[in-house]
Amino acid sequence: MEPETTIKDRVRENTSDEDNMKIDQKVKNRMTGYRSLTINEINERLEKVQSEWDIERALEMNAASLAITGTVLGLFGRKFWLVVPLVITGFLLQHVIQGWGPPATLLRRMGYRTRQEIDEEIFALKTLRGDFDALKSTTEPDEIMSAYRRL
DSSP: OOOTTSOOOHHHHTSOHHHHHHHHHHHHHHHHHHTTOOHHHHHHHHHHHHTOOOHHHHHHHHHHHHHHHHHHHHHHSOGGGGHHHHHHHHHHHHHHHHSOOHHHHHHHHTTOOOHHHHHHHHHHHHHHHTTTGGGGGOOOHHHHHHHHHTO
16 A cells, blocks of 8 residues: 555556556666666666656647547548547546546556656656755755755
8 A cells, every 4th residue: 555645646546557567667677777877877867767758748649649630631531530539539538537548558558657657767866866965964944845846
């Protein structure tokens, strides 16, 4: 069971345990190797992780692309294609309301991570890099919040 202070992640909650474990295991394997990285290598990995698309962005991009494609094909081709934007926006609405939808399941299986999962890896890399070493001796809220904002 997760601690009560954990932020709810509706996508993770609606993803199979097996798919979540596969994604988590990939990160754990990478994290094990991070301990031996130089600062430059950590910086390179940070850049890559910070530019990674989360599942929400991938869903939005795919939904928009398919809706536009279906609309254009429906207007200039067969009217049947107008069903595509209807179905896609229905899936998008379902995802917004429930945190789940068939496209989300497919994207999770492809390895797309939630923003929270990506942020956890960023935090771990920054910790290894030493970004928070100065906080070990402080309890000042301003310093702690400043470090958090640098995430």
